[in-house]
Amino acid sequence: MFKNAGKILKSIGPGMIITASFIGPGTVTTMSQGGAGFGYSLLWAVVFSIIATIVLQEMIIRLSLVTREGLGEAIQELFSNKIGKLMIVWFTLIAVTIGCAAYISGDLIGTSLGASYLLNIPENIVAPIIGVIILLIGLFGNYRFLEKIMIFLMVVMGVIFITTMVVIKPDILGILKGIFVPTIPNGSIITVIALIGTTVVPYNFFIHSTAVHERFGDIKALKFARWDTIISITIGGIISAAILIATATLMNGKEITSVIQLAGPLKPVLGDAAPVTISIGLFAAGLSSAIASPTGAAATISSLLGWKGGMESKKYKYVFTLIIIIGIITSALGFEPLQVLLVAQALNGIILPVIAILIFIIINKKNLMGHYVNTIWLNIIGGFVVLVVSFLGLYSLVDSLNMMIS
Template sequence: MNKKTKSFRDRLKEKAKAIGPGALIAASFIGPGTVSTATEAGASFGFALIWAIVFSIITTIFLQEMAARLGVVTGHGLGEAIRDQFEKPILKYSMVIVISFSIGVGCAAYLAGDLTGGALGISMMTGIPQNYIAPVIGVIILILGLTGSYKRFEKILISLIAIMSVTFLTTMIVIQPNLSEVFQGAFVPSIPSGSIVVIVALIGTTVVPYNLFMHASSAKEKWGSPADLKKARWDIILTITIGGLITIAIMVTAGAIIRGTEKAGIEALALALEPSLGGWASVFISIGMLAAGFSSAMASPLGAAYTIGGLTKWGTSFDRWQFKAIFCVVISIGIITSAIGFEPMQLILTAQALNGLILPIIAISLLIVMNNKNVMGKYVNSLKLNLIGGVIVVIVSGLGIYSLVDAVSSFMDAV
């Protein structure tokens, strides 16, 4: 009996130790933008769009599995693989420049929002202005980047995922939503009038281009042998599914208590939770927002550093000064813009358009690399994975075109 118990504990510890790179990805896509989008989706359409989150999580798992497999099998990141895949200098350097610029600008442009969103959590409890708190969060992350290591980031982000899980899943359980409606929204796709923009936003905040680079590089740091692929897949399925459940919990909570209200922001959600949670309502939502902002703000400059460092072959580890330099530049831009309250709308719209374009480019490049036997050996994609990957590429290409058109329209309206 004791032997069996010990064996179970050993297996449990082994699975717990396998958690790591996937947590970085989950922490990356559960940011203030995801919280706001999920809240808006629930407030506007109830539980009808849960299926979009389910779809985006399945898509993310498939793409991230390929990226992680690449890192574990080859010992190289996606950036290095893409650079080596294309031999013609014009194509190679065009890819390097376009992807590096798009992701670098995108991460820098959105980081201020992550810092400000995290600051909102503290501001809701203290009343201190967000532009005072956001730079402090940014400086903390900057110090962690300069003095830390991959393992430290991994531990912090796993902790933040745990905090968000407890916070948002608890609020969903407390309000006791109609489970039959929840399951219907999850497995019976529908597109209510006016919901297409929200659906694109829900998928776009989950399937993030730079996460593919970050996952390949972090996976090769975590595991050094193809024998570890089973652990890598366990990590991916567990952590990204938890990330999806957190997003679903936010949407369900909003759909149950603030659907149809005029004010559908995160503050309105906290206020509407007071009958169920009392004075703890604001605390729960504030902690959730702080964790979401902090986690995404940590992952964003990290993703930029992994992407640009890999594509340029400057290095994808914390012991390379170039890697830390990229991290510092991105986080510094976020600190400055969040401190002055500057919202670089035109820059954000440009980043949105570029990221919409490069997502299918990166997905196609990943598929090409994963079918290169000289690189992957016997671990190349199966026919089934290629078919699924092909469908994903078609869908993300459609999303990319839509995002580009939407960004250009918004840019013209702003001008």
């Protein structure tokens, strides 16, 4: 590894896009609530979510580099029956698109929270402006530009949230216990599911597949693509854990709805810089997630329908534009209907286990993957991850249906 350290660092990119994607307002809020509500005790769930994400995304890069196809194409080739193929392709396409369209308003509002807090400007004014900026990035940028933006946002989040964790001097023994002694305190099961669910995201499989094609040449780059995935997602895990640890240290036992509330307890340490620091961190997390939503929809549709040209194709940009325009309009109107979000969550609850199982099946096809199929150990670890992810997806589906009925 150390011999190729320079090449490994230069290969960092696609994994950072995935990491920047899953650390959004939802993740920041969930980590904050997990730390405030249950202290360090749920850190093991953060660690598991990172391991699960690395395992699944590694399968994606291996599949993409071996076949030189996207995940969507591989899923289509798995089905010989035309009806079955159409059903799975269109269900996945519709589920991911509705999910991205439903969540984009929340992503833009979440991005605007930091700026709104500092500038005292209403969120429904800031959010559409951010949406227009993202639209311009999508229309006139390319893969390399997107990669640089996401890496920059990851650096910003890392510096802010990890530094915050260090300066408040948390309980090291408590942290180690939370990581290595898994517990599920009373009333924490929903939070555990949310901690994992905000990290393992279905559309990230399609984004990663597209990004790998844009960044790496062929299977010879597998070693570097793996290091990119492991390093990037591990950094994301450390940032997520840092948010949970900071709120567990400063806000344990208190009601918390936003990481912005950390600004108060941090003032004795950071002074007047506390609200600025936290607001910038939240803005970076929101912006990365808001960029990822339309990117996820465009990458998924492009892969499933076999569109060529990658992120610079006109069709890709059309989908990106449509999703972000939906976000601009709905965030300006403050329109975030509960029923639409519940439908999106229910669809996500179905699609996550379906896609995870399909990835597991595809990666074990000897005639497709050759000697790059899963080893026995990868099948044991991957099988366990797929089972847990499937359970989480189904639990999310049931929870959404219960809320819609009630």
